[in-house]
Amino acid sequence: MRTVFRFHGGIHPSENKQQSLQTPIEFAGIPPELVIPLSQHVGAPASSVVAIGERVLKGQMIAESTGYISLPLHAPTSGTITAIEDRTIPHPSGYKAPCLIIATDGEDEWQTTRCEPNYQDLTPAELVQLLRDAGVAGMGGAGFPTAVKLSINPDVHIETLVINGTECEPYITADDALMRERGAQIIEGARILSYIINPARTLIGVEDNKPEGIASLRYAARDTGIDIVAVPTRYPSGGEKQLIEILTNKQVPSGGLPADIGVMCQNLGTTVAIHDAVIKGRPLISRITTVTGRSLDQPQNFEVLLGTPLRFLLSRAGYQGSTNNKLIIGGPMMGFTVPNADVPVVKTCNCLLAPTENELPSPPPAKACIRCGQCAEVCPASLLPQQLFWFAQGNEHEKLERHNLFDCIECGSCSWVCPSHIPLVQYYRAAKADIVLHRENHLKSEHARGRFEFRQARIAREVHEKQTRREARRQAALAHNNDSGSITSPSTDPVQAAIARAKARKAGQQKPRSEPESS
Amino acid sequence: MAPVLITSPHAHSARSTAGMMLKVLLATVPGILVLTYFFGFGTLVNILWACVVALTCESLALALRRRPLLFYLGDYSALVTATLIGIALPPYSSWWLIAIGTGSAILLAKHLYGGLGYNPFNPAMVGYVILLISFPVQMTSWALPQGPEELPGLIEALKACFAPAHYDGTTMATPLDLLKQNNSLPVDELWVENQQFGRWAGLGWEWVNIAFLGGGLWLLWQRVFTWHAPVTMLVALALMASLFYDGGSAASGGSPLFHLLSGATMLGAFFIVTDPVTSAVSLRGRLVYGTLIGVLIYVIRVWGNYPDAMAFAVLIMNFAAPFIDHFTQPRTYGHRDKPENR
Ligand code: SF4
Numbered sequence: 058m059r060t061v062f063r064f065h066g067g068i069h070p071s072e073n074k075q076q077s078l079q080t081p082i083e084f085a086g087i088p089p090e091l092v093i094p095l096s097q098h099v100g101a102p103a104s105s106v107v108a109i110g111e112r113v114l115k116g117q118m119i120a121e122s123t124g125y126i127s128l129p130l131h132a133p134t135s136g137t138i139t140a141i142e143d144r145t146i147p148h149p150s151g152y153k154a155p156c157l158i159i160a161t162d163g164e165d166e167w168q169t170t171r172c173e174p175n176y177q178d179l180t181p182a183e184l185v186q187l188l189r190d191a192g193v194a195g196m197g198g199a200g201f202p203t204a205v206k207l208s209i210n211p212d213v214h215i216e217t218l219v220i221n222g223t224e225c226e227p228y229i230t231a232d233d234a235l236m237r238e239r240g241a242q243i244i245e246g247a248r249i250l251s252y253i254i255n256p257a258r259t260l261i262g263v264e265d266n267k268p269e270g271i272a273s274l275r276y277a278a279r280d281t282g283i284d285i286v287a288v289p290t291r292y293p294s295g296g297e298k299q300l301i302e303i304l305t306n307k308q309v310p311s312g313g314l315p316a317d318i319g320v321m322c323q324n325l326g327t328t329v330a331i332h333d334a335v336i337k338g339r340p341l342i343s344r345i346t347t348v349t350g351r352s353l354d355q356p357q358n359f360e361v362l363l364g365t366p367l368r369f370l371l372s373r374a375g376y377q378g379s380t381n382n383k384l385i386i387g388g389p390m391m392g393f394t395v396p397n398a399d400v401p402v403v404k405t406c407n408c409l410l411a412p413t414e415n416e417l418p419s420p421p422p423a424k425a426c427i428r429c430g431q432c433a434e435v436c437p438a439s440l441l442p443q444q445l446f447w448f449a450q451g452n453e454h455e456k457l458e459r460h461n462l463f464d465c466i467e468c469g470s471c472s473w474v475c476p477s478h479i480p481l482v483q484y485y486r487a488a489k490a491d492i493v494l495h496r497e498n499h500l501k502s503e504h505a506r507g508r509f510e511f512r513q514a515r516i517a518r519e520v521h522e523k524q525t526r527r528e529a530r531r532q533a534a535l536a537h538n539n540d541s542g543s544i545t546s547p548s549t550d551p552v553q554a555a556i557a558r559a560k561a562r563k564a565g566q567q568k569p570r571s572e573p574e575s576s
Numbered sequence: 577m578a579p580v581l582i583t584s585p586h587a588h589s590a591r592s593t594a595g596m597m598l599k600v601l602l603a604t605v606p607g608i609l610v611l612t613y614f615f616g617f618g619t620l621v622n623i624l625w626a627c628v629v630a631l632t633c634e635s636l637a638l639a640l641r642r643r644p645l646l647f648y649l650g651d652y653s654a655l656v657t658a659t660l661i662g663i664a665l666p667p668y669s670s671w672w673l674i675a676i677g678t679g680s681a682i683l684l685a686k687h688l689y690g691g692l693g694y695n696p697f698n699p700a701m702v703g704y705v706i707l708l709i710s711f712p713v714q715m716t717s718w719a720l721p722q723g724p725e726e727l728p729g730l731i732e733a734l735k736a737c738f739a740p741a742h743y744d745g746t747t748m749a750t751p752l753d754l755l756k757q758n759n760s761l762p763v764d765e766l767w768v769e770n771q772q773f774g775r776w777a778g779l780g781w782e783w784v785n786i787a788f789l790g791g792g793l794w795l796l797w798q799r800v801f802t803w804h805a806p807v808t809m810l811v812a813l814a815l816m817a818s819l820f821y822d823g824g825s826a827a828s829g830g831s832p833l834f835h836l837l838s839g840a841t842m843l844g845a846f847f848i849v850t851d852p853v854t855s856a857v858s859l860r861g862r863l864v865y866g867t868l869i870g871v872l873i874y875v876i877r878v879w880g881n882y883p884d885a886m887a888f889a890v891l892i893m894n895f896a897a898p899f900i901d902h903f904t905q906p907r908t909y910g911h912r913d914k915p916e917n918r
């Protein structure tokens with residue numbers, strides 16, 4: 058048994074997971090119309106490459122990536138493009154954004170795609186490019202392009218690859234269902250990942266309230282060296298930083314990346330997407346979504362084509378609209394409500410929750426903060442939520458920053474526990490937005506896309522720029538010192554270049570290590 | 577369906593501030609019953625009258641501040657303050673004494689600072705100290721602990737409160753007073769000389785304290801507060817008492833058990849020190865907060881000018897609580913330094 062460590066705080070909300078686990082994953086079916094937002098990931102929105110009226114095949118690229126941090130989109134089934142227009146997308150701000158509309162034809166006709174069952178024949182860089190072309194994004198959190206996440210700074214060695222299968226949010230069972238039913242694919246996906254980044258160890262963290270999932274994974278992972286670690290059930294153990302602390306007893310430095318402490322974290326659902334992309338040649342066109350809540354007669358997990366309107370899913374699960382008080386994408390702790398059921402499922406929608414008023418009542422009006430300190434006790438970031446609340450009320454931006462407001466992961470534990478029902482997280486979100494707005498006035502348009510996404514994108518961009526600069530410097534130095542120029546890379550893709558460099562360096566490192574042996 | 581847009585979290589624990597206050601009120605019941613058993617209906621009348629005054633003052637303050645009345649009255653914090661004052665005042669206190677104490681607690685110590693949550697000082701203790709300084713005679717005479725047969729009845733108690741001129745009760749110094757004033761007799765002789773002493777501490781008092789301890793333990797079990805402040809307070813008080821207990825000479829400060837079961841010790845530990853609004857917030861801070869209150873109580877009881885020291889000790893530490901919080905800030909995840917060091 059691997060030792061697991063503790064993170065500060067945490068809560069035990071009612072799990073409510075059993076109701077959606079009564080039946081196996083079921084294909085939700087092909088809705089008459091698919092709504093594909095051009096932006097389903099962190100970074101620049103994709104750009105349409107199809108024309109209205111054009112027939113598209115399943116798996117065909119319909120929008121291309123528009124930058125380093127961007128991803129292409131593929132048709133989830135065959136049909137005709139009927140419109141490219143603004144529709145409400147699943148986003149906390151409930152705003153409208155450009156979407157491709159496909160009228161499906163029911164044929165579900167595939168375009169021939171490229172699969173690589175013998176992926177070891179490819180270089181890691183080629184695999185990363187394949188994942189980029191397949192549109193694979195993080196399936197758990199904000200939807201960060203997996204290819205970008207995998208293109209870490211070549212100076213950094215990843216010691217530990219962490220696959221996040223904790224699924225600590227109440228109600229959500231999408232990963233649990235995957236573990237039960239597709240253990241082999243998860244493990245294969247994890248192996249592809251570890252082939253790409255070559256970590257010393259690969260750990261899959263799963264909360265111990267999923268014994269079936271753990272058993273299934275352990276069976277699938279026998280003889281692979283992949284360790285399935287059961288971690289105590291405590292929200293938010295699935296927060297990236299928290300899981301890393303649980304498994305390694307190390308904390309990700311504030312403002313830094315897990316790679317800074319030699320860790321990379323990938324979502325469990327992402328490993329299946331990676332498996333599908335590489336082994337089956339299937340781009341990211343569907344996902345598992347838990348559809349649950351007491352307004353539904355049959356809560357269950359569906360395999361859903363991206364772009365499927367929520368309305369279609371709800372009716373598949375026996376929706377009782379009269380009892381429903383809100384529609385939540387994601388779980389009750391971190392999910393967001395959507396204005397209507399026409400919003401489509403996108404790459405990051407792991408759950409659609411349709412609760413009754415009794416089940417998740419609207420919060421009563423807030424009473425005064427009595428400084429009971431319970432919020433601070435449960436805060437996984439060891440912040441002082443009541444203090445931040447105080448400063449946020451007074452718009453004291455400087456104090457908020459000095460008290461590390463930006464280390465708040467918006468897990469909602471403090472609001473959950475607060476006996477005075479103060480919507481603390483709402484204050485923090487507003488304050489963060491305010492501060493960012495002040496600080497980065499010129500990035501106003503980015504603001505609506507969310508602070509978190511913004512930060513992730515910025516960090517990745519900086520790493521990328523650093524690499525490019527370094528490469529340019531090295532090229533210049535090479536051209537200067539060595540006219541043979543044997544290392545000049547014709548590749549224009551910086552990711553490929555970076556990985557090629559990493560390999561070169563690794564090869565270079567092996568030499569000194571082998572010297573003592575040979576002498 | 578009319579979906580509403582609310583931001584996360586959408587789930588909430590079942591706890592509420594009003595629920596916690598109600599539990600605190602409930603937990604005072606055993607102590608009040610024991611007080612009534614030994615000292616008669618005086619305490620009950622105190623509490624009831626204090627509650628009437630508190631609700632009136634609270635409503636008045638809310639109306640003046642243009643706040644929704646029922647919503648704020650519904651947090652029951654005024655009732656908790658009134659109950660604590662009613663318990664702390666000597667039984668058979670006059671109506672005006674109770675009214676001044678409760679009124680200043682609610683109006684001065686609470687609403688002048690902005691209401692519940694904004695008050696730096698414990699309102700009940702502020703009210704108590706104002707009375708203690710202004711009316712020392714009335715505040716230090718305590719009824720005689722007697723069996724239920726000899727005690728004044730409810731009518732007598734009401735008379736004592738509302739027609740104090742027509743009431744003539746017997747009062748005596750409390751055991752803490754006696755021990756303090758004593759400088760000639762060894763402790764065991766003092767015990768024999770005075771009927772106010774019981775088995776371990778004051779007659780009746782020991783049971784009153786045990787009853788409040790029981791209520792406090794129940795609150796702890798209900799997780800209304802954490803153990804940190806009350807336990808450290810009691811431990812610090814007991815340690816101080818053992819450190820300076822010389823076995824019972826005339827100059828003795830009283831045994832640890834005597835201190836634990838005397839006066840307002842248990843009431844203070846579980847109902848006053850634990851007041852979240854005015855105490856330190858962080859867990860480590862509460863350890864410091866509780867310890868210092870325990871030490872102060874002993875110092876004031878034994879070497880100070882007042883026989884019981886709960887109110888002063890708590891008020892002094894209320895004052896220090898923000899500083900304690902400042903120096904016990906936790907280290908944020910992913911940071912090397914605590915916030916204040918940067
Ligand atoms: S939990 Fe709520 S009432 Fe308690 S200190 Fe935090 S914000 Fe204040």
Ligand code: SF4
Nearest residue numbers: 436465466468469471
């Ligand atoms: S939402 Fe932020 S402040 Fe609240 S518990 Fe989570 S990390 Fe702490």
